[in-house]
Amino acid sequence: MPKVSVQHLSIIFPLYHGESRSLKRHLGDKFSKWQAGSPSAHLVQDNRDRTVVSVLNDITFEVSPGERVGLIGRNGAGKTTLLRTLAGIYEPVEGRVRLEGTIGTLLDSSLGMNPELTGRENIRLFGLHGGLSQQEVERIDQDVQEFGELGSYIDLPVKTYSSGMKVRLAFGLATSLTPQILLMDEWFLAGDGNFMLKAKERLGSMIEEADILILSTHQPKVLKEWCTRVIWLENGKIRMDGRPEDVLDIYLED
Numbered sequence: 001m002p003k004v005s006v007q008h009l010s011i012i013f014p015l016y017h018g019e020s021r022s023l024k025r026h027l028g029d030k031f032s033k034w035q036a037g038s039p040s041a042h043l044v045q046d047n048r049d050r051t052v053v054s055v056l057n058d059i060t061f062e063v064s065p066g067e068r069v070g071l072i073g074r075n076g077a078g079k080t081t082l083l084r085t086l087a088g089i090y091e092p093v094e095g096r097v098r099l100e101g102t103i104g105t106l107l108d109s110s111l112g113m114n115p116e117l118t119g120r121e122n123i124r125l126f127g128l129h130g131g132l133s134q135q136e137v138e139r140i141d142q143d144v145q146e147f148g149e150l151g152s153y154i155d156l157p158v159k160t161y162s163s164g165m166k167v168r169l170a171f172g173l174a175t176s177l178t179p180q181i182l183l184m185d186e187w188f189l190a191g192d193g194n195f196m197l198k199a200k201e202r203l204g205s206m207i208e209e210a211d212i213l214i215l216s217t218h219q220p221k222v223l224k225e226w227c228t229r230v231i232w233l234e235n236g237k238i239r240m241d242g243r244p245e246d247v248l249d250i251y252l253e254d
């Protein structure tokens with residue numbers, strides 16, 4: 001049975017800028033004021049006296065099949081970092097992250113596509129990477145072509161596509177298979193026009209079929225429509241975890 005388990009997860013990012021070692025000294029008194037007033041990550045000193053950004057701090061939660069979890073929080077609260085850690089892009093500095101089940105990600109528009117290859121070649125690469133059968137690749141090829149309305153561009157390198165065409169290809173590809181666990185950043189809910197109507201419809205059915213959804217968004221409407229549970233992140237910690245109506249009431253007031 002698919003499951004997501006996050007235990008005492010912490011993530012820090014080192015600052016590689018040449019000045020970072022002395023950043024705290026430069027900021028002086030302002031450092032503590034900035035830290036206290038900031039809605040976002042904390043600058044801290046690690047045990048080697050380097051200034052690092054502490055983005056997630058002691059996060060623990062579990063998600064069971066059938067749960068659709070929305071992540072909310074102010075800009076910089078750590079939502080994208082949490083999604084990327086769940087997707088295996090970032091390694092926990094402390095704690096444990098365990099996902100059981102097939103994973104699908106809608107995290108950024110490039111989705112690992114190779115711009116030198118054609119749309120069709122990227123589709124095949126996606127199939128190869130996912131260990132799909134020839135028949136399944138053919139089905140996806142057709143499905144993505146129809147959805148993306150790319151016409152003869154499907155046989156041209158992706159680097160020649162307009163940004164809208166790239167999004168259509170990436171989105172079509174990422175939603176061509178229904179994973180058991182779907183991780184999604186709200187980037188995919190932005191946009192306008194016909195494409196977004198089509199995209200939302202396609203996402204809606206994908207979300208219904210996935211066993212677990214974890215979605216980051218600033219839109220209360222989306223949380224109420226799609227989620228059964230909301231986790232509110234603040235300064236890299238969980239401030240509240242509960243039913244969308246309960247969490248949103250307090251979050252919006254706050």
Ligand SMILES: Nc1ncnc2c1ncn2[C@@H]1O[C@H](COP(=O)(O)OP(=O)(O)OP(=O)(O)O)[C@@H](O)[C@H]1O
Nearest residue numbers: 013040041053055074075076077078079080081082
């Ligand atoms: N590679 C990095 N190096 C240093 N700091 C980083 C890095 N990536 C993210 N951060 C910092 O971590 C914090 C959390 O970022 P994250 O993108 O996870 O927030 P978010 O909640 O998704 O924000 P938003 O709602 O604006 O998308 C931010 O303060 C950001 O500046």
